[in-house]
Amino acid sequence: MSTFATEVAIDIRREPGFWSDLAELRAVGIRSTVLQANQQVRVDGPVLAEKALTRLLNTASVFASASDEESKELAQQIAVFASLASSEDMVHEASIRILSDLGNFPGLRKLESEHPVDLGFETHMRRGLLRELNTVDMAGVRVPLTEYQLDLWRSLDSSAATAVSAPTSAGKSFVVLEHMCERAMAAERFAAIYIAPTRALLTEIHGKLEKRLSSISKSIRITTIPVPDPESRPKQIYVLTQERAQFLLSTVAVAGLIDLVISDEAQSLGDDSRGMILQDTLEKLRESNPAARFLFLAPGASGLQLIGDSIGLPDINVKETTLSPVVQNRISVGFSDLDEHLVHLDLVTPKKLEPIGTYQFQRGFALGDDTKLAAVALELGASGRSLVYATGAKNAEDLTALLALNRHPGTSKGLSDLAKFIEQHIHKQYSLANFVRQGVAFHYGNMPSLLREGIEAAFKRGELDYLCCTTTLFQGVNLPARNVFIDTPTRGKGAALDEAALWNFAGRAGRLGEEVVGNVFLVNYEHWESKPLTERKPFAMKAAFKRTVEADFDAVVELLQAAVDKAPILERDRAAGDRITAAAGLILFRSSQKTLDGLLGRRSLSLTTEQKDSLTELADQALTSLELPASVLTTSWMLDPVALAGLLQRIRELVCQRDFAKVMPSNPSGDAYTVYNSIIRRLYKYLGGVNLKGDEAKGNRGFVAHVTVTALKWMRGEPLTQLVAEAVKYKKKVAQQTNKRPLTQAAIDGAIRDMFTLIEQTIRFKLVQWAKAYVDLLKYALAQEGLDEMVSQVYDFSLALELGVSTRTGRSLVEFGLSRITAAAMASLITDSSLSADQVRGWFSQQPASLIQQLSPLVVAELRERSLVSVEYSA
Incomplete structure (x- = not known):
């Protein structure tokens, strides 16, 4: 220039x-x-x-x-x-x-x-x-790009590892995905792994790839499930969280097969134990696939070389920009002490507040915090779709109720279908259905994927005007809005939001190709304790393992020493936290693999030689003391090692006693309560440190029994609406017994929210990790006893817990990218539990249109989007 x-x-x-x-x-x-x-x-x-x-x-x-x-x-x-x-x-x-x-x-x-x-x-x-x-050819279509996109597109022709840093709205993901698709289409054989931190982002990426690569659908498998392709197609794209990628590497031989690895939202490297899982997974992929190309995406980050150093990639090409192609205005919203109808808008700039205008509304704003936020959104968000930040799931519901109660829009056919879907597949009394009919909705991470996707689709179509959302939308999901409303830089009970995450959310205001301008309204910004949105500064990349070992070295040493001493878990300080446990566990795992020197030898790691020697010596002693097999540490090193050793000892005792009715997990489709109650109680006792003995533990025992029953129903594929209905019914029973009054709407919504949390946080996350460790420990104990023929009979229930299906037919349905709601609904109509993906597709081809049209419009739309049916829904 x-x-x-x-x-x-x-x-x-x-x-x-x-x-x-x-x-x-x-x-x-x-x-x-x-x-x-x-x-x-x-x-x-x-x-x-x-x-x-x-x-x-x-x-x-x-x-x-x-x-x-x-x-x-x-x-x-x-x-x-x-x-x-x-x-x-x-x-x-x-x-x-x-x-x-x-x-x-x-x-x-x-x-x-x-x-x-x-x-x-x-x-x-x-x-x-x-x-x-500025125009390039993409799939036979001439597509004009921004200057940054064009520069990035051209750089992807090389084989160098590349870190891509740009604001949320810069269109970096579009270019990187197109690069992957071009490579997949051009190659005779191709394998890629796309790692993203949330299931919501997995769903979005999977859907985009399915559409883009539909022309080669017979030769490519695009999946969010970490299992081998039963059809051995020549092209594979895995779209996985870091946990699923870790599982894949422990069960599938991918050495030398992976051509491309993409880590989206790569700043997740700093996310405590999950960041360490990401680091370990990326390093394993680098070691086993030295010819693979690595791409890392992060919004507005600095110090991107830390990514490469953390996983052993010494040289990374950095493509970065601070320029967004969308004009995003950060607007301070202030109020008058003398006139409740006056609102002052000022543009937030790094130097000062620039006056935009004073607005005299008919509405008064002498209101409480949440009510004021809703009132501001109703007045200033009327010009386009609006996202309203909520500090948690309950707060999102409350804000949505305020918006819905104070507006009277007409409804569209799409919103009517969405509301009916909610009543049919979640609960007939769920307030969200009525909110949707008013053109508003809430959105948080524990919601079922098809419901969340239905809400997102309605918002993108412009049918929903307002969406009250939590930090779920901070990462990745492409949900453009004209306006974003934020009244606090905190989450939950007042914990400060990460500044980079807050900027990421603000970047939802205006998206490339959707809006040329976006407004971020900062309500009462002048009264915020901190003002992180005054000036954007590139956030520094962090690596959770590096930060933990350097800042909490003594705590990591103490935990490793406890492992050496086999200190009983209930006598130790459990406040160390997942981060320190994971750091110590990663050191143990790398020691078992004889690769600890490489981990501790990273040039960015600021430890003295004496500190490194101390960690190495303690890790060696702990491995000898605990006798944990490498197969367990491979995927379960983030769990407490002493707890794992205690669980292994108990499993050995049961195997020696040949008490297999209490130890061998079976397919949950049968009468499996007794064995799973024993297993899950064991997991809570040893890995959760939960006391289950005595009168004082009655509540704990009741909770574990509730988890067991729910987990079994979830794995069997029972409809979510049934699980929710039972939760609401139980709440109604308690209400009748305690205060003799009908259950309030807030209590119904609370019961539904609690069920979502139990499924997503306990069953699909905590129990999945514990189940994987249990299965590995059991297989090891059986092999030690010479019971090799029984090893292959161990049912790996961790995958069934995560997917919510336990049969091959169910997994085949999920393989298509279907949500659990749709997969479970269709599996209940198929009388063969062992169908492959091709056989499932054949089953669909034989069904009359009348059968499909009996399903919910959202279910039919999902089936049609995955090319499983071609009929249109007719009410």
Whole structure:
């Protein structure tokens, strides 16, 4: 880029007059995005001085030619705000020219669709030429990219490991996914692993890949299940969480087979025990697949070389930008102490608050915190789809209720179908169904995937106007909105949100190709204890293992010493936490693999030689003392090693006594309560440290029995609506016995929420980890007793716990990317429990349309999206 233009841009930015003109333009432009045309609100605010717009557009032309990203961002702001502030064709043409020079063609396409204008010959030719220079061929379609996307796309032709850092709305995932798809289509044989931190993100990525690669569906398997392909297709793409990827590496031989590894939301490397699992999994993939290409995606991170150093990749190519192709405004929302109807909006900039306008509403805002947040969202979010941040699941429900009670929109066919689905597949009295009919909904991580996806789809279609959501949406899921509302930088009971995560959520305001501008409303921002959204700073990448071993070295040593001494678990300090337990466990595992020197020898790890020697010596002694097999440590090193050793000892005793009725897990489809009650009690006792003896433990025993019953029903594929109905029924019974009153709506919603939590957090996460360890320990104990023929008979119930199906037919349905709700519903109609994926597809082809049309519209839509049925739903 022009050095002269950069120098001129720097000189202009030193002029107070430029910033004064820009503040006026930003105020006028932002005001045009806040209210609907029919809203009757008196607004006072800065006005644009005569000829200021001309000066700014000329300035933007210079900024667009400069080489620094600050100038380019200002040029983009001027172009977008000018197009919003003026209806003159000349202004819109100038804005188009500036955005063309910036290479923001996705944003330009959106702008032109909203403000069509007849371009002059020179502008038309210039835009066309620049657009062609930024256009690449993707699946036979010419796609224009931003400058950053184009640079990233070209860099992916190399084989170097690459870390990709860009704001949430920069379109990095689109380019990386397209690169993977191009490689999959071009190769005769291809295998890739896409690692993402949440199941919600797995579902989204799986759906995108299914659509994009439908033309080669017969030769490629795209799956979220970590098991081998029963059809041995030549092309494989695994879309997995780090836990599922860890499971895959322990059960499937992938050495030398993987061509591409993508780690999305790679900042998860710093997430305590889950970050350590990610680090270990990536390093295993690197060691076993030295020719594989590694790509890491993170939103606005610095210190990306730490990723490579943590997994043994010394050189990483970094492709980063701070420039978002969408103009995102952070707006402070303040209130008057003298007039409850007044609201002050100010643009948050690193230097100061710039006045946008004072709004005189008919509504009064002398309200409590949640009620005020809802009121602000109703007034300022009327111009487009809005996300409202909630500090937890209950808070999301409460905010949604406030929004629903205070608006009266019409309903669409899609919302009616979604509401009926909720009543049919969750519970007929679930308040969410009525909220949806009012055009609002809540969204949190423990919700069933098909319900969550149905809500997301309705929001994307514009049928839902408001979505009250928790931190679930902070990572990855592409859910564009015009507005985001936040009134606190905390979560749960007041714990501070990670600053990078908060910026990630704010980045949902406006998404590439969906909006050219997004507004982040910060309610009562001036009263926040901390103000993390004033100035964006690249967050530093962290590695959980490095941070834990360095900062809590003594605690890690203490835990390893306890392992050497076999200190009884109930006598030890259990407050060490998962992070320290996982760090000590990873050291033990790497010691058992004779690779601890490599882990402790990372150049970024700040430990003295004496400290490293101490960890090495203790790990060797602990392994000798505990006698834990390597097969268990491979996937269960994040669990307490002393607890694992205690569980192994108890399993050995039962095996020696040949008491297999209490020790051998079986397929849960039969009468399996007795054995699973014994197993799960054992898991809670040894791995959970829960006391189950004596009168004082009656409540614990009741809870474990409840977990066992629910886990069995879940593994059998029993409908979620049945599990929820039983939870609500139990709550109603308790209410009748205690206060003789009917169950309130809040209590019904609470019972449903508690069931979601039990399934997602206890059954699908905690029990899955424990079950995997149990199965490995049992197989080891059987082999030690010479009972090799029984090893193959051990039913690995960890996968059934996670998927919620226990038969081959059920797994085949999940293999298609179907949600558990749909998979369980269809499995209940198929009379063969052992069908492969191809056989399941054949079963669908034989069914009459009348059968499919009896199903819920959302279920039919999911089946049709996975190409399992072709019929349209008709009510």
